[in-house]
Every structure is written in C-alpha cells, then in structure tokens.
Amino acid sequence: MSDHATDPATEAFVAHRNLLFTVAYEVLGSAADAEDVLQETWLRWVEVDLAQVRDQRAYLVRITTRQSLNRLRTMKRRREAYVGPWLPEPLLTTPDVAEDVELAESLSMAMMLVLERLSPTERAVFVLREVFEVSYDDIAEAVGKSPAAVRQIAHRARRHVDARRPRRVVSPSETRAVLESFQRALETGDPQGLLDILAPEVVLVSDGGGVKRAALRPVIGAEKVVRFYLGTSGKTGGTITCDPTVVNGNPALLVRLDGEFDGIMAIHVEDARITGLYYVRNPEKLNRVASETSLTLR
Structure with missing residues (x-):
C-alpha cells in the first residue's frame, strides 16, 4: 500500500x-x-x-x-x-492502551x-x-x-x-501489586503464598488448544488451582520464571518453563485478591506478544 x-x-x-x-x-x-x-x-x-x-x-x-x-x-x-476452554488471543499493547481506562477494560x-x-x-x-x-x-x-x-x-x-462483568475496575497499580505477589509465590513454588493471593472462589481458565497441556475445564477454587499449578510444574520437573508485561492493556505475566517461553498469564483482581486466572499456552495464539499492537477507540 x-x-x-x-x-x-x-x-x-x-x-x-x-x-x-x-x-x-x-x-x-x-x-x-x-x-x-x-x-x-x-x-x-x-x-x-x-x-x-x-x-x-x-x-x-x-x-x-x-x-x-x-x-x-x-x-x-x-x-x-476446540479442545478445552477457548481464550482470546493475547496482544502485547502499547502504553497508551493501558492509559485509556475504558479501552483497557473492554480488552481485558x-x-x-x-x-x-x-x-x-x-x-x-x-x-x-x-x-x-x-x-x-x-x-x-x-x-x-x-x-x-x-x-x-x-x-x-x-x-x-x-x-x-467485574463489579469494579481495579487500577493498574493495584493489579501489578497483586501480580507481583502471585509471581513470587509461583516462582518459588510456595503453596501458602498462592493461597494468600488467590480468592477462595478463584477460577483458572487455561487454553492449550489441544497442543499444549491444559485443564480441559475451568479449575474452580483456590486449593484446586494451587494443586493444578504445583502439579504441573512437578510433572514437568521444570523451573517457572515470569516477566511482567502488559497484555490487552492490562498487567500480565510472560511465563517461561526452564527458560523457554511457555505462555501468557492474565489475571482479574477484586478486593486485592485474584478471582480470575487466564493462561494462554496454545502456540498458535502467541504470535502477537513479541511486538506491540496499536489499538484505539478513535
């Protein structure tokens, strides 16, 4: 053009x-x-x-x-x-998207x-x-x-x-603080740390698309979610590391297993605890997290 x-x-x-x-x-x-x-x-x-x-x-x-x-x-x-739950394709977004509260909420x-x-x-x-x-x-x-x-x-x-829809919009800074606590507990394999940051009714939705291992149905409840995560890392014998990123205008984690890019983790926060976890592992959906996508309402 x-x-x-x-x-x-x-x-x-x-x-x-x-x-x-x-x-x-x-x-x-x-x-x-x-x-x-x-x-x-x-x-x-x-x-x-x-x-x-x-x-x-x-x-x-x-x-x-x-x-x-x-x-x-x-x-x-x-x-x-589709094999298992379907999640939207995550996008690495430009800083202005996160600054637009209305747009960031609609993209979460x-x-x-x-x-x-x-x-x-x-x-x-x-x-x-x-x-x-x-x-x-x-x-x-x-x-x-x-x-x-x-x-x-x-x-x-x-x-x-x-x-x-979520009862209220949580600020990016509040989400980042919760995400940091979750990241520490996940990387250290700390079950109590995870339980402390997860709401009792937390729901985990993981999307592997039949290509990567993922729960075929949503996992509901903090204890079940912790068992799922620690069980997954135990079965693979791998080390989980995470890097903070911004996906769809909202704070998220880029997850690595033994140093290899494994997926994108987005969260939903209410009352300083995680009520929703969204883990995209399907490789076909991870093509837009290497470079930023410009989105706009105008």
Whole structure:
C-alpha cells in the first residue's frame, strides 16, 4: 500500500487501520481473524465510489463490522470443536492502551470472556455502542437491522454483560501489586503464598488448544488451582520464571518453563485478591506478544 500513498482510498484506510483492527479484534477475540477481516475490508473498500461516501470512518467501520460478523458466525462453529476452554488471543499493547481506562477494560480477558456469552449480533452491537460510541443509525446499517431493533439488542446485551462483568475496575497499580505477589509465590513454588493471593472462589481458565497441556475445564477454587499449578510444574520437573508485561492493556505475566517461553498469564483482581486466572499456552495464539499492537477507540 505504501506505493500508493497519494491514493485517497489508501490514505483513508491507513488513517483508520488501527481503529478497524480494534473493532474487529473486540468482536472476534482473535488477532489473526481480525487481520483477515481487515484484508476483506480493504478489498471491498477499494471498490467503493468515494464521491458517494459522506463519512469515510463510519463507512469503513460498517464494512469491518459486517465482515467481522460473517467471520464470527464461522468461528462459533469452529470453536465447538476446540479442545478445552477457548481464550482470546493475547496482544502485547502499547502504553497508551493501558492509559485509556475504558479501552483497557473492554480488552481485558475477563471482559472478553463475558462478550463470548453474547450472540454474534449482540456482541457486535454492544461493542460498537458501548466501546466505540457508534450511533444507533450507523450500527443499524452495519448489522442489517432497524435502529429500533438495534436499541433493543443493545439493551439486552448490556443487561447480560452488566450481570456478569467485574463489579469494579481495579487500577493498574493495584493489579501489578497483586501480580507481583502471585509471581513470587509461583516462582518459588510456595503453596501458602498462592493461597494468600488467590480468592477462595478463584477460577483458572487455561487454553492449550489441544497442543499444549491444559485443564480441559475451568479449575474452580483456590486449593484446586494451587494443586493444578504445583502439579504441573512437578510433572514437568521444570523451573517457572515470569516477566511482567502488559497484555490487552492490562498487567500480565510472560511465563517461561526452564527458560523457554511457555505462555501468557492474565489475571482479574477484586478486593486485592485474584478471582480470575487466564493462561494462554496454545502456540498458535502467541504470535502477537513479541511486538506491540496499536489499538484505539478513535
């Protein structure tokens, strides 16, 4: 595209590319699929008569949403055959993402798992309205519904999300402090240290995709989670080390086993204890943690 920098269609697409990727990723939870959606969006965008386009940003978001919806319906069927729990593909994000509280919350593993409970149309409507503040009329154009229907879908989706979303947003500094305690206990194999930082009802979701060892169902309860972690390290005979990082705009850990990159650990914190652990080990989902991804609401 750089060879056609003066082409208006290319200039518009490049100007809004980070926004379009963010929309697609929020709807899909997969960076690889979001990139495919952007390619499909580009192919349709270059066929558009720009003279007839009143708002290029809105038009591009509309195309991206339609393509994301098509892909999400296909992904839903694909995920039914997925081995074990499915987690979003983690992204190493730029510092500005963490500074945007609204964006960071919407990208958190905990929130994206809540969005998984919505139907494809509900998810698209919720993301466009609540995260990107798109008008009901523009959302209606994107999802092929009337504005009145979109309002009803948005209300229903918001009710479902509010019933399951975290009770309050925890500051990055509080999350980092909890994460540091968890890291120390994990690296030293300290069961009491882990129990002290885990909430009694903590839930561990591990995603190995059938490629790497992971629990086939969520592990619920602090003692069971501790046994799972210490049992895993015991069976492998490996040494666990962690490096703090920022994934999806939130503090996380890059986990190594005997010095080899093993996965990404994200957490959810409430009342200074971990209530959610999200461990992505599937190698196919770890391609976007080596370099930063720029995401934006605008």
